[in-house]
Amino acid sequence: MLAIFKNGLVEAPKELKSPSSSPSHAASIRKPEESLKDFLSSHSNNGFSLGFADNALLAYAHPPPQRSYTSNAHQRMFCGVNDIYCIFLGSLGNLCTLNKQYGLSKGVNEAMFVIEAYRTLRDRGPYPAHQVLKDLDGSFGFVIYDNKAGTVFAALGADEEVKIYWGIAANGSVMISDNVDLVKASCAKSFAPFPTGCMFHSERGLMSFEHPMNKMKAMPRVDSEGAMCGANFKVDVLSKINGMPRVGSEANWATWGQQA
Template structure:
């Protein structure tokens, strides 16, 4: 799976981008998606206008960590992996027995956005399983991205020379387009347009970049770890309102 977002909807966090990307990274957003889709049989690409692109293929997927895609009311979501407590979540969100993981993620996001009964970190923690997902809400130009606490699914992010933020399960793709400006997506974390990168395991702590060095000794895009000593200035909002959920994070 692949998602490429413009900096206006997904700003690269501090530390991920390295100067080498300007020289060694290659390709704009359209070129990245074209390379991805042309090399995968049956790939489906969604043009998100000025916000970017999403692309998906079931080719060569791990049967234990399958990929899926869904679009509901201008919300687009790529999901890979599985959720173990899916029956509980269906009941919690009032969903039919036939829905799958990707629909559950969309409905969880819509509940947060429209009614906000739970904080975002709690909602992601409620997803028990092995997963990574990328969601884009075109009605509000908001992204919502997360990976499980064990980094069970291969999942990477990076920044290309044009400042696009790239999410994918294919390391070769992200290395080609982002040069040294890529890293594994931090486990136990989620990323939103307005809130940036946060830990859902430790929501009251800051997440800080740590320089990442490759096998050749070159500094690459940073990894991110929870800073046990750094608390956020204010607690996470615990109760939502009629306001857009994304504006709170």
């Protein structure tokens, strides 16, 4: 999977930008659109992409029907409902229970559930997003693009089974993918693993849904050549957020992160 969000739509944490970015390597850095072409060419029989004006590009490849899923090969799904699009990696062990809880049919898969839960909580849900994500039992990572609202929501489970990466390309675009080589090709040193147990909203930034009362801190990251790369983000166990996260009618997936 590959998601590209143009500069201005998503403001990633500034620490994701590598301080060692060098103009001398600019010629070898691929444009995000070129990385998209690489993705599609490597999945010529089962891949596709969707473009949303100058705001976003989403690319997805259907897994082969005969593919057997192991701990290193998680299932992946794509779904679009009412102009909300989701790429989902992994699986939820309590999907049936969640579908019943949200009044959804048995045939709803993980990607469809995430969209329906997002839409419900965005519009009228009384529960904060971090609590919703903590209720997901399984290994998962997903990216949601809400085309009507022009917002992006991404999250990664805490068990470290699913891995996704994000980075800032030379043109300022934010890229998210489970293929680290695609991200590195366009972001050079300005990339990092997406932090586990965390969620990112384009309007509210990055926070831990496992530890919502703790702030996030950036940890400097150095590659094998000794060059500074985009920072890793971890929970700051000594630093608390001032005020409890909202739990009333305004605490939905569109406004999480606001302080009381």
